[in-house]
Amino acid sequence: MKGGKIIIQPKACLGSFVCLMICLIAGPILAQDTIRCQLSDGFDFPVGKPSGNGYYKFRGYQPNGHLGEDWNGRGGGDSDLGSPIYATARGVVVISENIGAGWGNCIVVRHAYRDETGKIAIVDSQYGHLHQRIGRVGLVVEKGQLIGTMGSNNGMYAVHLHFEMRKNLRIGMNRGQFARDNTNYYSPTDFINKHRVLQTSFQKYPIPMRLFSPYGYSFADARSDGVSSIQVPVLPTIKPSISLPAAGPADDDEDFWAKLRTRLKQAKVIEGTQPPK
Numbered sequence: 001m002k003g004g005k006i007i008i009q010p011k012a013c014l015g016s017f018v019c020l021m022i023c024l025i026a027g028p029i030l031a032q033d034t035i036r037c038q039l040s041d042g043f044d045f046p047v048g049k050p051s052g053n054g055y056y057k058f059r060g061y062q063p064n065g066h067l068g069e070d071w072n073g074r075g076g077g078d079s080d081l082g083s084p085i086y087a088t089a090r091g092v093v094v095i096s097e098n099i100g101a102g103w104g105n106c107i108v109v110r111h112a113y114r115d116e117t118g119k120i121a122i123v124d125s126q127y128g129h130l131h132q133r134i135g136r137v138g139l140v141v142e143k144g145q146l147i148g149t150m151g152s153n154n155g156m157y158a159v160h161l162h163f164e165m166r167k168n169l170r171i172g173m174n175r176g177q178f179a180r181d182n183t184n185y186y187s188p189t190d191f192i193n194k195h196r197v198l199q200t201s202f203q204k205y206p207i208p209m210r211l212f213s214p215y216g217y218s219f220a221d222a223r224s225d226g227v228s229s230i231q232v233p234v235l236p237t238i239k240p241s242i243s244l245p246a247a248g249p250a251d252d253d254e255d256f257w258a259k260l261r262t263r264l265k266q267a268k269v270i271e272g273t274q275p276p277k
């Protein structure tokens, strides 16, 4: 420490500051593979919380048909426009985007929970045709928290909520690539009714954020109602603009999933959340 002087160079300082700010702002969004979240303490219905009061299921879950449930308000017509949509359970928002096509505004929330055997599983809930989305990707939401309002996808449908529960975490907005049956989906009502109250703790678990098949090339399943004949070659809202693989998951997804499985092993995670094929 000869001389003992510490010289601060303004340029380096400014550069470091800029880097720091970029890391602080973009880091949590871009760099995080996982977001820590406590286990869900139970699942409620996404409308008329907690049990769907004031709403009815206009259309149910049907494997190889309608892969979710359509919920309407009992008021009739489009009186349910703007009705509150709630997170079915505690979890992390992993998709919040206007997908366009037959979907419109969509939110997907990912939930870790302790199942009936005591093991930890992960499930996605999906909310489609929203009038408004409330909540960005990465937000941790609580059961019953407002995440959107009921919509019609710009008048494409009578106002309703399309609601799915997925076992397979890779589906995202790419249903066309996955078997349309109970291997990948739950009946939402059955799932909720079986998981109304769950054991939880203060411990947080790393919830994976990026497991979805990239979308932008498979739109045979562009409509939520199971009609697969509509072809949508290009969707204006689709990201990314970079070239996408012809098929299959990106390699880094495989690495990521493998790492996550190792990390979650101590918590005895089960494959209710199927690994990539």
Ligand SMILES: [Zn+2]
Pocket: 059, 066, 068, 069, 070, 161, 162, 163, 224, 225
């Ligand atoms: Zn539907």
